[in-house]
Amino acid sequence: MLIALQDITFEFGSRVILEDSSWHIEPGDRVGLIGLNGTGKSTLLRIINGEYSVSKGSVNKSKNLTIGFFNQDLLSFETDESILTVGMMAFGKALELEKDIERITKELEHNQTDELLHEFSDKLHEFESLDGYNMKHKTAQVLEGLGFSTADLDRPYSQFSGGWRMRVLLARLILQQPDVLMLDEPTNHLDLPSIEWLERYLSNYNGAVIIVSHDRFFLDRMVNRIVEVYQQQLHHYSGNYSDYEVEKELRREMQQRAYENQQDYIRQQERFIERFKAKASKAAQAQSIAKRLDKLERIEQVDNGPSKIKISFSVDKTPGKILATLNGVSKSFGNNVILKNTSAEINRGDKIALIGANGKGKSTLLRIIAGEESFEGERVPGHNVVTSFYAQHQLESLDLNSEILDELKNCGSGKTELELRQLLGCFLFTGDDVFKKIRILSGGEKARVALAKTIISQANFLMLDEPTNHLDMNSVQMLIDALNKYEGSLVLVSHDRYFVSQTANKIWEIVDGQIKEFKGTYAEWEEWKKRMAANNAPAAPAKSNPQGGNAVAAEPKKETKADTAPKGAINKEVQRELQKQQKQFSSVEGQLANLKARKAELESSLGNPDIYQDKHKFTSVEAEYNDVLKFLERAEQQYEALFEKIMKLEAELMS
Secondary structure, three states: OOEEEEEEEEEEOOEEEEEEEEEEEOOOOEEEEEOOOOOOHHHHHHHHOOOOOOOEEEEEEOOOOOEEEEOHHHHHOOOOOEHHHHHHHHHHHHHHHHHHHHHHHHHHOOOOOHHHHHHHHHHHHHHHHOOHHHHHHHHHHHHHHOOOOHHHHHOEHHHOOHHHHHHHHHHHHHHHOOOEEEEEOHHHHOOHHHHHHHHHHHHOOOOEEEEEOOOHHHHHHHOOEEEEEEOOEEEEEEOOHHHHHHHHHHHHHHHHHHHHHHHHHHHHHHHHHHHHOOOHHHHHHHHHHHHHHHHOOOOOOOOOOOOOOOOOOOOOOOOOOEEEEEEEEEEEEOOEEEEEEEEEEEEOOOEEEEEOOOOOOHHHHHHHHHOOOOOEEEEEEOOOOOEEEEOHHHHHHOOOOOEHHHHHHOOOOOOOHHHHHHHHHHOOOOHHHHHOEHHHOOHHHHHHHHHHHHHOOOOOEEEEEOOOOOOOHHHHHHHHHHHHHOOOEEEEEOOOHHHHHHHOOEEEEEEOOEEEEEEOOHHHHHHHHHHHHHHOOOOOOEEOOOOOOOOEEOOOOOOOHHHHOOHHHHHHHHHHHHHHHHHHHHHHHHHHHHHHHHHHHHHHHHOOHHHHHOHHHHHHHHHHHHHHHHHHHHHHHHHHHHHHHHHHHHHHHHO
């Protein structure tokens, strides 16, 4: 075990963030830490990192444990060093040794003593053991994986924007290879290719990884456990985010049934007390039941979570069939050619996602479509088209002296104050927040106000540049639901693959200065890309680097003893291996049956209202249930792997 949080309680002033909560972090864990905004996810990471102390309970860590914490506070780091140098800071000890070796080398030119030679030899050996000769190559590989070009590596860190700086700091952190890697919203600063690279890298990472993210696709691909911060408690689930959603719904149903059963029991007992409390022969029994009811630990009714307020778009006019046409469009920034004599058409009903790596011109193309960017070529607007454009630069149009609610009232949408307040609630402005002045809001809060203004614009053509960047999962889902019901057309840029997969019916990608259109959903586009890659793959397969680096050409297969052995000998060897695998298969099959039986028993126990009267018993049963789910998942994976091995061995025997 790497870290054990045991019955911890943490408070900010009078506000309780966590109460009597426990969490054990094991080697190899891939944990998604989730919860509504403000519930304490980042606070919990800071407790683990040692920045905050708990008021009750204990935080125990294994000896010599190293923790890496990726968060927004890292942006306070400033330097004029190159990004390659910043990344190489991960190899602190190796860099010190490199300096020592250079110093000793110079001394040896004039003074070759035995003592100096021994020191030189020891330093070289230690430097080699730390893989110092490869630290520059490793750093370059990680930085390029995160989207930097080779030419960028020697550019000063201070020349890059905040988002690119965060990539450099992320590279430095993962190169340190801490035992526990904590990532707070890592995908906010990455484009799609970089997110996919990070997924490949983390899949082979040796330490434990804890991720706070609103990117459902990322969580589904990266984690095998979910820890939810909910009602001041930590709730543990096995599996990825999709598994969590299913399991949480099951638990909610079980809790609701237990609550209803307990309420029936309480009503029966109260009727008995009311009926017999004045009757001499039954008074003592009624009094005993009343005392038992007083001591009964009440099961809470299921909390349905944040209210599901629906965001709705209203369209004022119906446009013509074609909303915009681009003819022979070209755009360059100096020598950087973004678009080159390309054409495209946007039709009524299109919901287009512009995807690809940063720097390919997605936001530039969006501004061209909106008529806010100069270019060569022709842009022909359609008939009766009313546009609304959401992007970071739209924040400048907000009136800094207005209150949030007044800013929306002044849009002329015709919505009532109640409707506007409900809409602002969807974008995380609740209660008196709506009366805050725009000038005191953070960049993320201003972005949410600008997005709310876009929604009430009554436009029939929306252009959205990274609309989900500052929203939580609940708000993203509400926006998805609204866009799916939206009768107008839209073009959006987003790195959130779940958002794109749920909203777009066309994919646009900029390839070699041309707009390439795919008519279909994101999932269909991904499948098509895989097929194209498979069809264009070279005959000799490449060996992939587990850390996500460049592929290395496959080496020619060396001839082994098995290649030259008689066929009969090979068959006997295969047969022995088959028997061994079949034996293991039977054992795992038995384990699966036992685990499924135990799971059913525990579910039955959790469905019994009596168990909720004893908090410790309930906690024990719930913990065992979570463990059984984890063991069951592993056993099922082992079962499938063994089954595939057996099928291959049987096929080998038959051939």
